[in-house]
Amino acid sequence: MADHHAVASAPHGGGGGHATVRTYINVAIALAIITAVEVATLYIPGIPSTVLVLSLLAMSAIKFFLVVGFFMHLKYDHPVMRALFVGPLIIAIAIILAVMALFSAFVLLPRVVL
Amino acid sequence: MVDHASAVAHAHDPNIGTTGLDNRKVGMWAFLGSDCMFFGSLIGTYLAYKGKSISGPLPHQVFDIPLTSYSAALLLASSLTMVLALAALQESRVKKAAGWLFVTAMLGLHFVLNQVYEFTTFALHHGLKLSTSLFGSTFFVLTGFHGAHVTGGVIWLLILVMLALRGKIDARDYTKVEIAGLYWHFVDIVWIAIFTVIYLIP
Amino acid sequence: MATQAAFMHGSKAETETFWGTVWSWLTTVDHKRIGILYGTSAFIFFLVGGIEALIMRLQLARPDNTLVGPERFNELFTMHGTTMIFLAVMPLSAAFFNYMIPLMIGARDVAFPRLNALSYWIFLSGALFLNSSWLFGMAPDGGWFGYANLTTTQFSPRHTIDFWMLGLQILGLSSMLAGFNFLVTIINMRAPGMTLMRMPVFVWMSFVTQFLIVLAFPAITVALILLMFDRFFGTLFYEPAAGGDPLLWQHLFWIFGHPEVYILILPAMGIVSEVLPTFARKPLFGAPVVIYSGIMIGFFGFGVWSHHMFSVGMGPVADAAFSISTMLIAVPTGVKILNWIGTLWGGSIRFKAPLYFSLGFIAMFTMGGLSGVMHASPPVDLQQTDSYFVVAHFHYVLFGGSIFGLFSGIYYWWPKITGKMLDDTLGRWHFWTMLIGFNMTFFPMHYLGLIGMPRRIYTYAPDLGWNHWNLISTIGSFLIGVSLLFFIVNVFRTRRSGAVAGNDPWDARTLEWSIPSPPPVYNFARIPQVHDRDDFWLQKYGDGHGGAPRPKPAPVTAAEIAAIHMPDTSFWPLLLALALAVMVSGLMISMVQVVIGGLLTLWLMYKFAMELHRPAAGHGH
Numbered sequence: 002m003a004d005h006h007a008v009a010s011a012p013h014g015g016g017g018g019h020a021t022v023r024t025y026i027n028v029a030i031a032l033a034i035i036t037a038v039e040v041a042t043l044y045i046p047g048i049p050s051t052v053l054v055l056s057l058l059a060m061s062a063i064k065f066f067l068v069v070g071f072f073m074h075l076k077y078d079h080p081v082m083r084a085l086f087v088g089p090l091i092i093a094i095a096i097i098l099a100v101m102a103l104f105s106a107f108v109l110l111p112r113v114v115l
Numbered sequence: 116m117v118d119h120a121s122a123v124a125h126a127h128d129p130n131i132g133t134t135g136l137d138n139r140k141v142g143m144w145a146f147l148g149s150d151c152m153f154f155g156s157l158i159g160t161y162l163a164y165k166g167k168s169i170s171g172p173l174p175h176q177v178f179d180i181p182l183t184s185y186s187a188a189l190l191l192a193s194s195l196t197m198v199l200a201l202a203a204l205q206e207s208r209v210k211k212a213a214g215w216l217f218v219t220a221m222l223g224l225h226f227v228l229n230q231v232y233e234f235t236t237f238a239l240h241h242g243l244k245l246s247t248s249l250f251g252s253t254f255f256v257l258t259g260f261h262g263a264h265v266t267g268g269v270i271w272l273l274i275l276v277m278l279a280l281r282g283k284i285d286a287r288d289y290t291k292v293e294i295a296g297l298y299w300h301f302v303d304i305v306w307i308a309i310f311t312v313i314y315l316i317p
Numbered sequence: 318m319a320t321q322a323a324f325m326h327g328s329k330a331e332t333e334t335f336w337g338t339v340w341s342w343l344t345t346v347d348h349k350r351i352g353i354l355y356g357t358s359a360f361i362f363f364l365v366g367g368i369e370a371l372i373m374r375l376q377l378a379r380p381d382n383t384l385v386g387p388e389r390f391n392e393l394f395t396m397h398g399t400t401m402i403f404l405a406v407m408p409l410s411a412a413f414f415n416y417m418i419p420l421m422i423g424a425r426d427v428a429f430p431r432l433n434a435l436s437y438w439i440f441l442s443g444a445l446f447l448n449s450s451w452l453f454g455m456a457p458d459g460g461w462f463g464y465a466n467l468t469t470t471q472f473s474p475r476h477t478i479d480f481w482m483l484g485l486q487i488l489g490l491s492s493m494l495a496g497f498n499f500l501v502t503i504i505n506m507r508a509p510g511m512t513l514m515r516m517p518v519f520v521w522m523s524f525v526t527q528f529l530i531v532l533a534f535p536a537i538t539v540a541l542i543l544l545m546f547d548r549f550f551g552t553l554f555y556e557p558a559a560g561g562d563p564l565l566w567q568h569l570f571w572i573f574g575h576p577e578v579y580i581l582i583l584p585a586m587g588i589v590s591e592v593l594p595t596f597a598r599k600p601l602f603g604a605p606v607v608i609y610s611g612i613m614i615g616f617f618g619f620g621v622w623s624h625h626m627f628s629v630g631m632g633p634v635a636d637a638a639f640s641i642s643t644m645l646i647a648v649p650t651g652v653k654i655l656n657w658i659g660t661l662w663g664g665s666i667r668f669k670a671p672l673y674f675s676l677g678f679i680a681m682f683t684m685g686g687l688s689g690v691m692h693a694s695p696p697v698d699l700q701q702t703d704s705y706f707v708v709a710h711f712h713y714v715l716f717g718g719s720i721f722g723l724f725s726g727i728y729y730w731w732p733k734i735t736g737k738m739l740d741d742t743l744g745r746w747h748f749w750t751m752l753i754g755f756n757m758t759f760f761p762m763h764y765l766g767l768i769g770m771p772r773r774i775y776t777y778a779p780d781l782g783w784n785h786w787n788l789i790s791t792i793g794s795f796l797i798g799v800s801l802l803f804f805i806v807n808v809f810r811t812r813r814s815g816a817v818a819g820n821d822p823w824d825a826r827t828l829e830w831s832i833p834s835p836p837p838v839y840n841f842a843r844i845p846q847v848h849d850r851d852d853f854w855l856q857k858y859g860d861g862h863g864g865a866p867r868p869k870p871a872p873v874t875a876a877e878i879a880a881i882h883m884p885d886t887s888f889w890p891l892l893l894a895l896a897l898a899v900m901v902s903g904l905m906i907s908m909v910q911v912v913i914g915g916l917l918t919l920w921l922m923y924k925f926a927m928e929l930h931r932p933a934a935g936h937g938h
Contacts, residue, residue, distance in 0.1 A: 093151040106165055163562075256543065
């Protein structure tokens, strides 16, 4: 973490306010479209399950970071806020993956049960 | 004496620290980081037990993807109305902000009611309860705790609406509404993850 | 600023009577008073846990002993472990976080003073809740890590596990609330000029500890929630008959449990890093390296948890991965030990009680660390796991490490907190009896473990060759008890006739020594401007390379003091903690109580939040 954040002269709230209502609406439209595509992907016949899983995860990640970046202002906010959220997020994802590996759960992911 | 003056200036608002950041906002982000670990542990549990139930019903037999997609859309829409409320408050348009906050709370309430309907259907029509199988246990506890987070958020938002209508909230209270918003969006992104990982991935 | 002396109003008049004093402590939001509350409660629970240990040692003093039966013995080791970790070491550390962090970073209080009070009252209610199980004859008996499925209703049908599980849940909430508070305090409340790398090392280690707390506790919260659902609502998480896997508990528990080990040791490491430079009259050797090592320990602390589980058979890949990460985490720990020794090297050392305890910490912790590295190798671990060797190991790090470090802090900061010096001769008696007693108690356990004595057994046959080492261990444990008597006598003598400390009795280096002892309610009459690490030392002596001492700041005026505004007292934290206890204990009694307690909690949260919303007119702003 950078040292210069300790200076007393930083503006209140640490930036923010760069996003406009226009941006918000654009982000919401993007979110709606991605969700529609996500659900539609399920109904494409014959799609290989690995491709299906990876593309669903990718679309979900894009939605996640759109909300965090724009609606929660993290894109514009102070680096301290980013560190407080992204650090734990990485640890949480790493632990989910490790637990799945320990329970041999990866083999189950691409399996389509009929 | 400049330093002294700035220290005194900060004493006006006890919530602003020497970095110029608002304590409550830093605290909320720290809480959300911690809540990542909470939901991470629950999602990890769900995935570790995925496909290991020894009796039915199985996920694809009970999930109602159109209904859940509709719920997901409700939460995404509520995130938009939340930022619109904040934008209105920033311009000191308190009535408008209260309106958007109310819409946000109602969208959240609709989500919760959908979940109640979903849970009831699972239990009554598919015979899937907490104690039916590992799937029942992991699914209800994970989505139930998310639903509890949404419910808490709805109560928080309705209190803010009430305060705004009574004239107890204005543009000076931006941070108070902002941290409620951060919490609300977090609940939304948790659902983005749950929707994909639990419902969509077969 | 129409707040002339507003920080005193309300408490001045009330503190004159006895009940006024009680009320002022029940409603305090002052971080110093909350620190004292934490420290006092934790020390009492430390004695409770110690008595539990002594009973166990008496039972094991000779073979085929019948002082306590196996059921009671299970309760004793479960409550001893749980008490020492959650009710003694963690809150003792919290006492120092509370009292010292604001003073060391030049702040007037923590970021959220009322939340701080709430953390304490929740901690106390959780601690009392857990120990009230003794009164009902239902003390927890599943071991401090309560492995599933021993804890399910099938094998623990009574409320014993409920007390443990709900008590830990309450204590975890308290720790997490305090964690958020200190994170924000350290990030946001540092005095102007105190950059992160100028922060005292104790504050740094506390900072890492708070991250560990807020990120590790959610894992045990989830593990306990799943257990609670299994016990109360019939879910199947830990039910092998339904495909559930008891290993899930072990994983979730140790995802919390290993960071918890560092939560227990890092604050003590921070204390030692303050004490050594003061008594060696030298800056901490390689302070940035000590800090980076602390961060590394915190980060790696999340990647080693399965080394507690080598014996369950996770397979060669998992064993190898966790073995390597465990060996890696020993590196930053070793680096720190090197730095502490480097700090002493060539210093003009003054042998006072705080230094003795810090030196004891380094020696004992190193031994515990070395036996810890041995466990990192799965084949070696398989020989040692669940034997007394492990008991010896973790007492060397948690008693030889944490407790020695915390006592070092107690002797070091006592003058700051009370204004009086603890007697140094009694302090040295305390140290030597504790060191000898400690080694007599725990060193033989290494040997006992290697010749086959398992953990948690309540008695043993006379022909196993364990008899005299067990007896020596028991004698040692009572010597530890005697050493604590020296400390208690010292405390009471100091209260009556201790030497007055003055601002800076140790000729120390950090900001808390620049203000009176005990500090005024507002801590710093003027928030200091910081230019360096060890700024206070440089003010006194210059940089040691011929540079002149830094000019002292101008005297504080009465008007400045009059303009200070401190937060008012509040009774909502206490009430909120009570309501929470009503709700949680209702889970064992009736759902009606849960609902009533829950609604009460919600209402009180609202009152708590609204107390500072738009303060009433005439209140200042």
